[in-house]
Amino acid sequence: MTATDLADVTASAATLRRFLHGLPGVDQVGVEARAAGLATRSIKTTAKQFALDLAVSMIDLTTLEGQDTPGKVRALCAKGRRPDPSDPSCPPVAAICIYGDLVPVAVEALAGSGIHVAAVATAFPSGRAPLDVKLADVRAAVEAGADEIDMVIDRGAFLAGRYPEVHEEIVATKQACGEAHLKVILETGELATYDNVRRASWLAMLAGADVIKTSTGKVSPAATLPVTLVMLEAVRDFRAQTGRQVGVKAAGGIRSAKDAVRYLVVVNETCGDDWLHPDYFRFGASSLLNDLLMQRRKLATGWYSGPDYFTLD
Amino acid sequence: MGFEYAPAPESSSIVDIAPSYGLYIGGEMIDPIDGTRFKTVNPATEAVLSEVAAAGPEDVDRAVAAARAAYNDRWSRLPARARGKYLYRIARILQERSRELAVLETIDNGKPIRESRDVDLPLVAAHFFYYAGWADKLDHAGFGPDPRPLGVAAQVIPWNFPLLMLAWKIAPALACGNTVVLKPAETTPLTALAFADICRQADLPPGVVNIVTGAGDTGRALVEHPGVDKVAFTGSTEVGRQIARSVAGSRKKVTLELGGKAANIVFDDAPLDQAVEGIVNGIFFNQGHVCCAGSRLLVQESIVDDLLDHLKHRLGTIRLGDPLDKNTDIGAINSPEQLARIRELSSVGEAEGAERWSPPCDLPERGYWFPPTLFTGVSQAHRIAREEIFGPVLSVLTFRTPAEALEKANNTPYGLSAGVWTEKGSRILWMAQRLRAGVVWANTFNRFDPTSPFGGYKESGYGREGGRHGLEAYLDV
Numbered sequence: 001m002t003a004t005d006l007a008d009v010t011a012s013a014a015t016l017r018r019f020l021h022g023l024p025g026v027d028q029v030g031v032e033a034r035a036a037g038l039a040t041r042s043i044k045t046t047a048k049q050f051a052l053d054l055a056v057s058m059i060d061l062t063t064l065e066g067q068d069t070p071g072k073v074r075a076l077c078a079k080g081r082r083p084d085p086s087d088p089s090c091p092p093v094a095a096i097c098i099y100g101d102l103v104p105v106a107v108e109a110l111a112g113s114g115i116h117v118a119a120v121a122t123a124f125p126s127g128r129a130p131l132d133v134k135l136a137d138v139r140a141a142v143e144a145g146a147d148e149i150d151m152v153i154d155r156g157a158f159l160a161g162r163y164p165e166v167h168e169e170i171v172a173t174k175q176a177c178g179e180a181h182l183k184v185i186l187e188t189g190e191l192a193t194y195d196n197v198r199r200a201s202w203l204a205m206l207a208g209a210d211v212i213k214t215s216t217g218k219v220s221p222a223a224t225l226p227v228t229l230v231m232l233e234a235v236r237d238f239r240a241q242t243g244r245q246v247g248v249k250a251a252g253g254i255r256s257a258k259d260a261v262r263y264l265v266v267v268n269e270t271c272g273d274d275w276l277h278p279d280y281f282r283f284g285a286s287s288l289l290n291d292l293l294m295q296r297r298k299l300a301t302g303w304y305s306g307p308d309y310f311t312l313d
Numbered sequence: 314m315g316f317e318y319a320p321a322p323e324s325s326s327i328v329d330i331a332p333s334y335g336l337y338i339g340g341e342m343i344d345p346i347d348g349t350r351f352k353t354v355n356p357a358t359e360a361v362l363s364e365v366a367a368a369g370p371e372d373v374d375r376a377v378a379a380a381r382a383a384y385n386d387r388w389s390r391l392p393a394r395a396r397g398k399y400l401y402r403i404a405r406i407l408q409e410r411s412r413e414l415a416v417l418e419t420i421d422n423g424k425p426i427r428e429s430r431d432v433d434l435p436l437v438a439a440h441f442f443y444y445a446g447w448a449d450k451l452d453h454a455g456f457g458p459d460p461r462p463l464g465v466a467a468q469v470i471p472w473n474f475p476l477l478m479l480a481w482k483i484a485p486a487l488a489c490g491n492t493v494v495l496k497p498a499e500t501t502p503l504t505a506l507a508f509a510d511i512c513r514q515a516d517l518p519p520g521v522v523n524i525v526t527g528a529g530d531t532g533r534a535l536v537e538h539p540g541v542d543k544v545a546f547t548g549s550t551e552v553g554r555q556i557a558r559s560v561a562g563s564r565k566k567v568t569l570e571l572g573g574k575a576a577n578i579v580f581d582d583a584p585l586d587q588a589v590e591g592i593v594n595g596i597f598f599n600q601g602h603v604c605c606a607g608s609r610l611l612v613q614e615s616i617v618d619d620l621l622d623h624l625k626h627r628l629g630t631i632r633l634g635d636p637l638d639k640n641t642d643i644g645a646i647n648s649p650e651q652l653a654r655i656r657e658l659s660s661v662g663e664a665e666g667a668e669r670w671s672p673p674c675d676l677p678e679r680g681y682w683f684p685p686t687l688f689t690g691v692s693q694a695h696r697i698a699r700e701e702i703f704g705p706v707l708s709v710l711t712f713r714t715p716a717e718a719l720e721k722a723n724n725t726p727y728g729l730s731a732g733v734w735t736e737k738g739s740r741i742l743w744m745a746q747r748l749r750a751g752v753v754w755a756n757t758f759n760r761f762d763p764t765s766p767f768g769g770y771k772e773s774g775y776g777r778e779g780g781r782h783g784l785e786a787y788l789d790v
Contacts, residue, residue: 025736027756030587040427042321042639050316233586240622268316269630276316 006242010206013164020163020202026194026230035225041265045299048261052296053091055260055288056083058278060118060249062097062286064125064217070105073098077109079313084293087300093289094278095148099124100141107145118148118183122173125187125216127152131169138176148181149173152216153200155190163203170207183249183282184209188227189219197227201234211247217284222252228263232270245274251284257295260288318632321639323426328417330503333364336372336526337509339379340519347371348527353502356423357636357645357680365502367527370534373494376523377540380465380492383520388492389462397448400488402515404441410511411438414504418476419636421503423645423681424599426637436761437480440779443763444484447784451489454781460788462490463566464542469532469556470505471548472498472647473602473703478547479505481767481778483522489787491543492521496535498548499528500648533559541565545786547604550701550727550772568776568786570604570768572701573729575750576722577607577758580715581616583734584756589623592707595732595758597631597685600643601705602651604773605730607758609698611718614711621689621709628672628685635677643705646681655683655704662688662697667708693724701727715740723749728770732758751777 009019043051061080063072077096084090095116096106106117119141123129129137138149151173157165174182184204188197204212212231215222228250235246250263260283267275275281290310298304333350335342347369352361368376388396407414414437415429424433451460466486470478475497486493497505505524512522525531529552536544537559543566546556550571560567577595579588595607612620636644646652663669667688676682683704691698691708698708712718722731731750733741745753751769754760761767766782768774776786 024583024585027584027587027736030584030590030756034587034590040431040639041318043318044321045319047317047319054316264316272630273315 006206010167016163016167016203017161020199023198023202026198028194031194031226031229035229035266038229038266038269039225039262041262043261043265048295049299051261051264052257052292052299054276055257055264055283056292056296057091057094058282059093059289060095060097060251060282060284061093061289062217062251062284064097064099064120068099068102070102073102073105074109075313077106077115079289079311080115081110081113083289084296085311087297090293090296094282097150097284100137100144100146103141103144103146116148116181117146118150119146120150120216122151124150124152125218127154128156131172134169135172135176138173142176142178142180146180148183149177150183150185150213152185152187153204155187158191158196158200158203167203167207170204170209174208181210182208183211183213185213185216185251187216187219188214189221194226194230197230198234201231202238205234205238205246209246211249211282213249213251213284215252215284217252220253223250223254223284225262225266229266229270232267232275235275236271245280247280247282248275249282249284254283254285255287255291257288257291260292318640320635322635323416323419323637323639325416325420325637327413328420330363330417334366334502334506334526336366336368336376337506337512337522337524338372338376339383339523340513342509345369345372346375351499351528353421353500355420355680356500356647357677359679362421362503365506365526367499368525368531368534373525373531373534373538376494376525377465377467377535377538379520380494380523381540383518384464384492387518388521389490393449393451393490396487396490397445399515399517400441400445400448400484403511403517404438404445406511406514407434407438407441411435414476414507416637417507418504419644421501422472422475423636423647425641425644426639427641428599433474433477436763437476440477440480440763441484444488447485447781448488451784451788454784456785456788456790460489460790463787463789464491465540466491466493466543466545466787467535467538467541468493468495468545469536469548470495470497472501473599473604475501476504476508479508481547482545485778485783486543486545486787487521489784491787494523494525494535494541496525496527496532499526502526536560543567543787546570553774566786568768568778569774570776570778571772571774572727573604573606573769573773574609574699574701574725574727575605575607575730575732576609576611576725577732578611578718578722578734578744579613579616579620580718580733580735580737580740581613582736584736585616585620585623587756588734589620589627591732591734591756591758592624593627593631596707597643597705598759600646600683602647602703603759605752605759606703607730607732608702608707610707610709611712611721612709613718614713617709617711624687625670625672628687631672631685633674633676633682633684643685646683646704649681651703652681652683655702655706658697658700658702659686659706662691662695662706662708665695665697667691667695667697693721699725715744719744719747723747726772729773730754
């Protein structure tokens, strides 16, 4: 199927449905076994060094709480710029991910750093608001200077089979983003089956997503290795068919360096080098960063430093 | 810079290989009387690991006598529950020493440590645990109120899963009250000799398990020995035939688990990525040295291009090399003889006009290696679609309808296993009822469990191992 054929897919509700339900199924036992198998890869010494630095540079350092303040966001931005103040070789994170109203604070704090400002929008995390409200949310964040938008899909519409509605909403959001990168959160914990994850991945890519993202972090389970594997297979197959490379963001529940390295192994062995770059793979996380820093320092010095030697922000 | 995995070798310091080994007879390691000695090597490096005895007829005689004495005086008189206790003890020791045994298996066999650690050893222990549970429940196994053991079992096992095949043989035999003389394959004797040590550690009465090492002559002396009541063999169909001939007309009960040329059948509605994994696991697991390997891939013609694209992409990530490296997927071919056979049949495949493909893959300089290989454009008439290659070589054929898939799958002298990949449950059942194979896997491949019987149709042998069915081979029923 070529790119032009794929354009016809979204022509009507029937063609879209036929396409999404015609994607190869995902066998639950098989995909979980594959993910578990990849998780046994033993990443040591130079490979570990490479993976830890790459993981740091792929982090969307996140705070998404009702209690967030400008002070908290500024502290997070400082952490993102120099995650390990004692080690100048430590790369900065990829982005700071916050609610839309705090975008101006982050833009100011990150000026000149090259770190992206990502805002969650479209009535995050539930996505339950009228479309014009969601789009206004997006526009406001972009006008305030966010260069990445993390939108949520309407899971209710998706589960009810109203695929065109989900599609149109993503298309409209993409338009509202302008130059900003669009990450589409599938909230896989609510989609429940791997078949749905694959369908939602394709739906989002067909609608123009730059990145597909697992979760909001507000629903359990959030990112899992098998879910991420299914999404990586989708972006791999999508590029093979259309030539367009879409990124993946695993968000929520990834707290240890060991876990992060496992995700990178899955990226490496599913999609290859082209996706091992912060433009195409991200971790949505907060506490993960300090564990990565601890492991980095352990690798460099040979001993573990206590948590008090790493900044809490 | 790409993500290059640094070497992650499992340490081999945990294993202690003696410079030479005798025979385990009557609870002791003893030197052979009329036997010679041979070397066992690490197939990944060609380094000599140890010198092992090749038991001669007198040695075999002695081993059978020890087994007979242990059967008469001790083992058959023990309460069933006591037999179970010994088996549980062996199972626990196997678990405790699993890392050591996994490393030893990898060194002697060439299989990746990932497989010996995650597949072989857990299954070995599980098999002993499972049959330990049966020991005192035989009255309820469906073979009459008080089924009796057979006596002395002669067991000959192959080199592809040395310790696992030992477990498949010894655990049910002992649980049913038999004593055994086991001959491991000549290229992989070391884990069986380590198992001898485990028998001593478990205080198993002397003579209940005897291990005689050697090659074909030793095996022949063992199965033809008049003192054995039961012969169990896993290996090639050719040797299986010789054994069947040699025991014909005797009182010996026989089970044979022989070769295979399994069809792995992928329908157009299969879960594609998992089917690719299943194909890889079906033929490249254990370097394809698996009697039930999915060596014939039957793909519905409408998806063959897509499937092969995915399969080739996947094979591009497969890691061949040092079997002790924890990231190795494909290890060394077990012996130069086997390597020669794989090479020969592969060149026959090319000569017959099939298209050969392997991913870019550096083979180590020393040791016995063969790259993962696909043959496309294969038809039923090709030798590589009919003969067991027993290596990492996959023949790809196509079909148009379920009936054609079934016809091609069954059109083989073998019948050990088959795989069916489809999201349609009714089709799985339709196929499973009609496939003439001992095991039919649905949306998976090469999955083993001690509770599940295993065995073949036609030239893949007779008798079942594993599960309740596996008891029958060791009981007088």
